Each structure stands twice: as structure tokens, then as C-alpha cells.
């Protein structure tokens with residue numbers, strides 16, 4: 372394992388998994404069913420990717436404890452927990468971690484976005500394809516700067532992100548998606564996946580997930596949940 376580069380809002384770690392654990396998680400990816408999904412950011416131009424069903428775990432406990440989950444999940448969870456400057460403190464600022472396999476085919480991309488909302492404090496990306504030539508595109512681009520205090524102004528999401536990158540004094544960092552590279556990114560950081568080049572031989576494969584805080588239920592939600600548990604379904608609708 373080798374910490375390759377850190378910014379204020381991201382961290383790149385190379386050779387993250389040992390060969391056996393990497394092989395195990397790749398096997399799981401190969402066995403997972405993936406479905407085609409349009410980009411939620413900019414479907415007109417991004418194209419589509421493939422994704423597996425995601426799994427969300429309690430971030431405060433071992434995720435591979437007797438569950439047969441790949442060791443990689445637990446190693447990622449621990450690494451995330453060891454980076455409070457990016458994700459905040461485990462248990463306090465975040466308590467959930469999700470895992471989803473994504474595959475971006477040649478010609479696809481994911482436009483600028485910042486993964487805010489939903490109690491998210493950050494995101495991790497582990498590249499799982501067997502090989503990646505540096506001429507195949509698909510770089511993860513990260514704008515390593517604080518979100519502006521006064522927001523991004525008016526306009527739709529795509530144009531607000533466009534404005535941010537255009538006006539920024541920082542230059543986005545291009546992270547080549549080398550196999551077994553782990554990238555940790557703080558929520559609110561503007562980033563995108565550059566288009567995968569048509570010459571890319573194979574999909575850009577990742578294990579990706581959000582680190583987040585479970586929303587606190589309001590007292591009426593708690594009451595309704597309890598009523599539902601008690602079998603009083605009428606109560607849950609009041």
C-alpha cells in the first residue's frame with residue numbers, strides 16, 4: 372500500500388489490496404448482476420454505465436464479521452474510518468457505508484457533480500479492471516477547493532457545476548484509474564469522470580460507495596415506526 376497523493380479534499384492510495392483480496396473482490400464483481408443505467412447527472416451526453424445492486428453497512432462495525440463479505444469491504448471501511456479529515460469522525464459524522472460495482476464502457480463519462488445531500492460526508496472509489504492504459508481516458512477529475520460559502524448561484528445543476536470549474540483558480544487534478552488504486556473524496560468536492568476513450572479495451576470497473584450519516588428520525592417518524600412494528604398500520608398514516 373502506498374499513499375500516492377493527497378490534496379485538501381482527497382487522497383489517492385495505490386496497491387491498496389493484497390493479491391488475494393483483490394482477486395476475491397474481482398470474482399465477486401464478475402458474479403454480480405449489473406444493469407444498464409443512464410447517467411443521473413447529464414444523460415444526454417454522458418451515456419450509460421452498468422451498476423450492481425448496492426449494499427449498505429453499518430459503518431461502525433466490522434462488515435465482514437462472519438458474513439462472508441469480501442475482506443476488501445472491511446479494509447475499505449477501516450481506511451475510511453482512518454481518514455477523519457476527509458470523512459469526519461466515524462460514529463459521529465458518519466455511520467453508514469455503501470458498496471456498489473460500477474462499469475463505464477468506452478464512450479461513457481460522468482459529468483461534474485459534488486455528491487452532496489443524503490447525509491453524505493464522502494465517497495470512495497477502488498479501480499478493479501485488470502489493466503488500464505493511460506491513453507484510455509476515464510480519469511477521475513477532482514477540483515480540490517472549498518465549495519463557495521454563498522453557493523453556486525442560479526441555474527440548473529449542470530450549469531452551476533460548469534460555472535464552478537470555469538471560475539475556479541484551481542486546476543482539476545486528473546487521477547488515472549490504475550488498477551487497485553483507491554481514491555477517497557470529501558463530499559462537496561466537484562469531480563467528474565472523463566469520457567472513456569473509444570479505444571479502451573474493456574470497461575472501467577470500480578467498487579464505489581458513499582459514506583454517510585443516517586438521517587435522524589423526527590419524533591413523529593419514530594412514533595409511526597413503533598406503531599407499525601406493533602401492527603397498528605392505521606397509526607402509521609396519521
Ligand SMILES: O=C(O)CCC(=O)C(=O)O
Nearest residue numbers: 486496511562564577579
Ligand atoms: O468512478 C469514479 O471515478 C467516480 C464515481 C463517482 O464520482 C460517483 O459515482 O459519484
Ligand SMILES: [Fe+2]
Nearest residue numbers: 484486494562
Ligand atoms: Fe461522485
